[in-house]
Amino acid sequence: MASTTAAAASQPAAPSLALPPSQFARLQPHAYLLAHLSPPASSQQPSIRANGRAPSQFRVTSANTGSLTHTNGSAVVRVGDTTAVCGVKAEILHTEDIASWSVSHSSSSPSNKRRKLTNPTEKPGEDREDGSKDDEDDDNSYIEDFSLLVPNLSLSTGCAPGFIPGAPPSALAQSLSHQILSLLHSSRLVRAEDLEIWYQRPNFGAEELERHNEGEQMDVDAGPEAEEANLEAREIKAFWVLYIDIMIISLAGNPFDAAWTAVLAALRDTKLPRAWWDVDNETVVCSDLVSEARKLSLRGLPVASSFGVFEADAAAGWRAVVIPDAEEERKLAESERKGIQRRWILADPDGYEEGLTQERVSLVVDKTSNGKVKLLKMEKNGGFAVDRKELKDLVDISARRWDDINQILQRC
Template structure:
C-alpha cells in the first residue's frame, strides 16, 4: 500500500502511482507509510525529522532590514520599515522616569502584517479574498513579539538631554527626555506555502529584525524636529533580547466513531508539510528561547495547542525536548545570516 499498488482479487493486477493514491485516499496513504516497522512519512522524513532551513538577509535594499527564509517548499520574505512616532503625537505619552516592558506593546511600536501571495498554494488562487489564515498568523506573530520582550523600549526611543534651568541661566544639569520612538512596520509575504507557515514566518521576522539598522536620530531644539543622519556608518543595529525559536508539531490519528479508543493509532509529526496539515486535527507549537538575558531568561516562552486530545503531558514533554534540539539548527542559521 505504501507504494501505491493495489490488486483486485480474481482479476488482472491494477496499479497506479503513489501520487494518484495520495490524492484518492490521502489518509490511508499516510497511514500506510507510518505503520511500517520503521515509520517514514510520505515526504521521506521520519516522524521527528524537521526540514532544514535556509536564510538570506539584506535582499531588500530599500528597507531597514529584510530576510528570505525557506523551509522545504515554504518560502517567506520579510521586510522591516522604520518610521518615527513623535512623543507629542501620543495622546498620553509615558513618563520618562518610568520604563516598563509593556511600553512597546502599549504604544504599538511593532506592527506586523502577513500576506499570502496569490498562487502560493492551491488554496490561494487568483481572485480569492484574503482568508482568516493570514489574519491569524499576523495576530500570533504580534502576540509573540510582545510577550517575548524581544525588543527593549530603550532601543526604540529617541532621547534628548534637556537643560533643567532657564535658557539664560547656564547649568551643567540635564534631564533626559524622550522626544520620539521608532515604529517598526514588519511586512511578511508568503510566496510559497507547503505547511507550517508560522514557524517559517516567525524565523523570517527574527532574521529581518537581526538585519535591521536604525539611522542615528536626534532632536533639534531650535527647529523642534527630529533629524536622521543619512550616513550608513552612523546607523546602529537593532538589538534582540534572545532568539525565541518556534517549533510546530501535528498529530496524525486513525481515530473514528467506529473505532474503539484502544485501537486508535497516532503519530507526532514534526514540522508538518501541507499534505500532512490537511490530515491532522491537533497541533502543538513550542517556543523556546535560545539565549538568556535580563529581559529574556530563556527556556519555554509559549505553548500553543489546538484540537484533539492525543497530546498529553508525557507527549508534550517529548515535543519540548525535540523543540529544544531543533533550536540548534535555527540558531546556526540565524547567526550565520
C-alpha cells in the same frame, strides 16, 4: 509459429491493477500516509513519512538577510517548499502625535529607568540567576500601548492553489498576523529603549559652565545627585515604529514557523539611523551615515516549532470524545500490548500532512547563555491525544530545533 509469436507481441499488455503512488495518495490520502508510518512488522522498516522524513524530523531550512533594498532590515527564509519574505521599515512617531501621551511620561519615566543591576557583569534585560528581571522590562509597555511593532502577513497570489488575484485577506493571513503580534509582545523580543528618541536638555549652571570653560571633563565622579539631575533633564520626543511586512510567496504547509523565523532574521538584520531632536526646527533629524546606524539589541532568540498529530483511525479526529468509552479503552490497551502504534506526532507538517492532522501543537522556546531551556509559549488545539509526557518530549525536540535555527541565523 513465427506469425503466432508476432501476433502475440502486437497485442497490448494487460493493464496493471495496482495504483501508482501518486494516484493512491490522491484517492486515499489517510491510508497512503498510514502505510508509510506503519509498515508491516515483517519488513523491518522504520516508521517514515510519505515525504521521506522521520516523524520528529524538520524540513531543510535556509535563511538569507539583506535581500531587500529600501528597508531597514529584510530576510528570506525557506522551510522545505514554504518560503517567507520579511521586510522591516522604520518610521518616526512624535510623542505630540500620540493622543494618550502626557507630561508625566517625559518627566517621571527617566528617573524610573535607572538601571539597578545587582551584578555589574549583568546585561540589561537578561534574567538574573534568581529568575528576576531588571527594571528595563517595565518600559516595554510603550511597545504595546503605542503599537510600535506593526506586523502584517499576506499570502501572495499563486503561493498555493486557491489564492486568486483580487481576493480579500484570508482568515489564515489574519490569524498568522495576530499570532506574530502576540508573540512579539509576549516574548519582549524588541527592547523599548532601542525605539526611543531622546532629547537631552542642556544644563548650564554657574559651576558647570565654569568647569566647561576651563576645559575640564564633565560628569566624572558626579555622584548620584548629578546622575539623577542628568536623567531628569532627558525627555522622550519620539519613537521608532517598526512596520514588519511578511509575504508568503510559496505555501507548502506550516507557514507560522517560516514566517516567524523570517521575522527573527529580519529584526536581527534591522539597523536604525542615529536620530536626535533638533531644538531649532522642533523635529527629529536623522543621520545619513551608515556607520552611525545601530542594530537592535534583541532580547533572546525565541524559536517556534509546530507539530501535528496523525491518528491511525481516520474518524478519530472527527469524534468529539473527551473521555474514551470502554470499547475505546479496550482497543488502546490491546494496541499497547501488541506494540501497535495508533498515532504519530509529526514535526513540521507539510501541506499534505496538515490536511490529515486534527490536533496541532505549537511551542516557542529560547535558551539562556548557560544552555537552560525556557518555554515561552505553548498552544495546543484540535484534540486531546497529546499528554504531559509527550509534551515534555516535544520541548526537547524544540530545544534541538533551537540549536539548528541558531546556527542558520548565525551564518546570515
